[in-house]
Amino acid sequence: PRYSTLKKIMNALEEIERERVKATIIMTPNVVYANEDEPLLKAITKMIKGAFSQLPVKNSEGKIVGTLDEETVIKSTLNYDPDELQKLKVKDVMKPPLPSVPPDASVRMLITLLSESSAVLVVDRGGNVLGIITRSDLLEYFSDKKQQLGGREGN
Template sequence: MEIPTPAELREKRLRMGLKQADVARMAGISQSMVARIEAGSVDPRVSTLAKIVDVLQAAEHSTVTAATVMTAPVLSVNPDDPVNRAVEIMGQNGISQLPVLEGGVPVGCISESAIMSAMEEGGLHQTHRKLVQDYMEPGFPTVPPTAPIDTIVHLLHHNHAVIVVEQGKVQGVITKHDLISLIT
């Protein structure tokens, strides 16, 4: 087994369109550890290095990227929109959650389950007058358009959607349904 140099790891990661945080998340290590390994300031365990190499090899073998499976444009709401606007968009489009964007940047999400919980706590009349920000949940994970399909599959095991972001702006969204439709 040939051990890659820090520069080779960094170059391969950049070629795959991955951020240090992406590699860290997929390898189950910290972003700072990836940065220190790439900088050559730490001598990692073989097991840690193997995790990074596995992530980069999987990304290299993937031909389907986030850009090829994403849905665009992205249906979304703003934090200051009335919650009934979110309900209306979800109902019209048969979806159960929406990203919350502020100036085109993801800041959270809102789901049917969060709205239902709010109705249970405060009653229908209280909920009707509230804003999206009152029921906003943490946002969906983000990936670059070049992220490999393996990364997206992994993220969708634990999330309802993945947002595709390029240069800080939302380009598309990927749901489990989008991936399942690849089978046909």
């Protein structure tokens, strides 16, 4: 990017830090989950209908035990024949759980985590999931912030 673009990004980040924007402002509440014992095809249908790029996976006790994401779904459809796919459970293909952050996590922390992970869960001290933040959520927040700061498309 050009220097002027980088400067605008840095100015926006500094403005955000000054405002002390926290994870709860950016997160999407009411997280949709997959169950580890759920048929994979049912979870895939849930992802498609909800337009979700990933689903946190819970066990029967309600504990987060993994993640089902688009990459896993695509690889599963390539690596298994249709009969095998019908028999698979979410736990057979899930990835480790998404990283979690406290409700007061800073935007800077979110940027760091989302550079490595597709999403993060916002979790309170009791371990309750309050929401999820995806890369798209963060980009949408920055886009809204740019408009508030007087930015224009193409700059």
